[in-house]
Amino acid sequence: MYTSSKRHFLSVSAETGFELYFSEPDREPVSAMQKQPALVLPGAVQMRIKSSQNSSGERLSQTKSMVLPEPDTLQKPTVLKGEYLNKAKIAEGGKKLRKNWTSTWVVLCSNQLLFYKESKQEAVANLKPGGKADGVDLCGAIIEWTTEKSSRKNVVQITTLTGQEFLLQADHFPTICKWHDALKKAVDSLSSGPGGKSCGRVALNRSNSTECLPRPTCEATKPKPKETKSEHRRSIMFKLNYSASDSADKNGVKNRLKKFISRRPSMKTLQEKGLIKDRVFGCHMLTLCEREGTTVPRFVKLCVDEVEKRGLEADGIYRVSGNLAVIQKLRFLVDQEEELDLGDSQWEDIHVITGALKMFFRELPEPLFPFRFFDLFVEAIKIKEPTQKVQAMKKLIHQLPKPNHNTMKLLFHHLRRLLTKSKENLMSTQGISIVFGPTLMWPEFESGNMEVNMVYQNQIVESILIECVEIFGPGGM
Secondary structure, three states, rough: OOOOOOOOEEEOOOOOOEEEEEEOOOOOOOOOOOOOOOOOOOOOOOEEEEEEEOOOOOOOEHHHEEEOOOOOHOOOEEEEEEEEEEEEEEEEOOEOOOOOOEEEEEEEEEEEHHHHHHHHOHHHHHOOOOOOEEEOOOOEEEEEEEOOOOOOOOOOEEEEOOOOOEEEOOOOOOHHHHHHHHHHHHHHOOEEHHOOOEEEEEEEOEEEOOOOOOOOOOOOOOOOOOHHHHHHHHHHHHHHHHHHHHHHHHHHHHHHHHHHHHHHHHHHHHHHOOOOOOOOOOOOOOHHHHHOOOOOHHHHHHHHHHHHHHHOOOOOOOOOOOOHHHHHHHHHHHHHOOOOOOOHHHHHHHHHHHHHHHHHHHHHOOOOOOOHHHHHHHHHOOOHHHHHHHHHHHHHHHOOOOOHHHHHHEEEHHHHHHOOHHHHHHHOOOHHHHHHHHHHHOOOOOOHHHHHHHHHHHHHHHHHHHHHHHHHHOOOO
């Protein structure tokens, strides 16, 4: 101990650090009994300043200390005993994962959140060898409530700096609220600086008047991995190179296609060479009749003649479906314009012929009742007075294009003859209208109720079938 009667005297203690005392001139040194005991922590520097005498003759003193605490004495570690919570991992490294909820024993230890698979006792005590746990580093993590990531209630989302995302959920709100607050507190204790985004430094306590400098921790000295950035750069460069070569390949393909199309022969040339043949199924009624030089498609006449020859008494004619594979085979031969004999043994089943005839009408680009006449026929069928209704229908039918009118006349007279054998084939006017209503007419755009339109379609066909002679005249084509 060194003392002086001069203005200053200095006391040095190996145990408590430095104590610097200022005394006024011509004053006796302050004795050890007069000194106020100063509390000095290990590793601390304390400075005591003594001022002049006040009015009451008492000596005033003020102590300022700058404390540099050890990392272990910064804050009390946040520890929350384990509890069963529902956990789901929804992202890993920024990549979304399938959400699977599992009941997990969760333990919060200062800077980590641990997930155990073992029993409660083993998870808390961690005594069982091999009792592994998945740890989540809370340094820089974001803790927030979420209602968008899950339909469950009471869900907390944890997003880490490494791109991991977890969901924690409990059925009781107080339970999950306790964990939410504890996690927030743990994250705040690990962070420093504005926004709490720096985890490489530990926050130091403030004294009465002076701020301490931050002291780096062992985690701060760890080198930050740069592999992810370099990998990301390489992937970006690869994508750029790939996209550039890919666009070049596309331009080359486009140029070759343009040259091919410019040299491609016209449709007329291909038809003249016989490479492309006009189809029958799916061809417009006017185009088909113009090509064949008739007002009724040839295939329709063949089918009607064959059914009247050997199918008028067939049970459920036009109602029973034929073998679809055989119907498609018949369609293929018709489109190839090969010689067709419907009396051949391979067409022995009459339902194959009737099925092909219905398919022909269904695949017309525009139905037998043209689109522009659909609403007009619907308005006509709504007329309550029978005579006016028939006249309105007759007037509309005579306004149809000639191929449509003549084909409709042939078909409805054929169906009338089919009804004369209703006792044998068990077909009625209503049954035929249900089959041919949606087959012969449909709206261009389904803007209304389909069920209502279907009712009108059936009623229109049934009305024309009943008044066939009045509308088309006697006989057939």
